[in-house]
Amino acid sequence: MPIVTYIDSSGAARSVDAAPGATVMEAAVRHAIPEILGDCGGACACATCHVYVDEEWIDAVGEPEPMEEDMLDFALDVRPTSRLSCQIRITPALDGLVVHTPVRQA
Numbered sequence: 667m668p669i670v671t672y673i674d675s676s677g678a679a680r681s682v683d684a685a686p687g688a689t690v691m692e693a694a695v696r697h698a699i700p701e702i703l704g705d706c707g708g709a710c711a712c713a714t715c716h717v718y719v720d721e722e723w724i725d726a727v728g729e730p731e732p733m734e735e736d737m738l739d740f741a742l743d744v745r746p747t748s749r750l751s752c753q754i755r756i757t758p759a760l761d762g763l764v765v766h767t768p769v770r771q772a
Contacts, residue, residue: 667683667684667685667686667720668683668684668686668756668757668758668759668761668762668763669682669683669684669762669763670682670684670690670693670694670756670760670763670764670765671683671762671763671764671765671766672694672699672702672717672765672766673707673764673765673766673767674699674700674701674714674766674767675701675767675768676768679769680699680735681698682694682696682697682699683725683758684722684756684763686756686757686758687755687756688719688755689750689751689752689753689754689755689756690717690719690751690754690756690763690765691704691708691715691750691751691752691754691769692704692708692716692721692752693756694715694751696749699767700767701767701768701771702714702717702751702767702768702771703716703771704751704752706752708752710733710734710737710750710752710753711737712737712740712772713737713738713740713741713742713750713772714742714772715747715750715751715752715771716738716741716742716749716750716751716767716768716771716772717742717748717750717751717766717767717768718745718747718748718765718766718767718768719747719748719749719754719762719763719764719765720747720763720765720766721747722764723760723763723764723765724747726760726763727749727754727757727760727763730749730753731753734749734750734753737750738750738757740772741768741771741772742768742770742771742772743768743769749765751765
């Protein structure tokens with residue numbers, strides 16, 4: 667099973683098993699990762715699952731779709747590596763993925 671590491675705003679890292687086909691947000695909620703709320707349940711209708719994809723993983727994760735880009739307008743402290751974790755689907759190629767969570771969600 668792929669492993670995803672979440673690094674929170676204080677620098678604490680938590681690595682979890684993430685089922686292929688699930689999203690980075692679903693894995694975070696399932697494992698009670700702090701700082702990822704996922705209020706809309708993964709419908710890409712809020713920005714409460716905002717993460718910063720680690721630089722080494724940008725190419726593997728890919729670019730956001732237009733709908734996600736629109737929702738990122740509601741996120742706080744958006745950066746070039748910002749993504750909504752509900753839109754990143756876990757695949758075997760993402761084994762070892764590292765994402766960072768912001769200090770607070772929108």
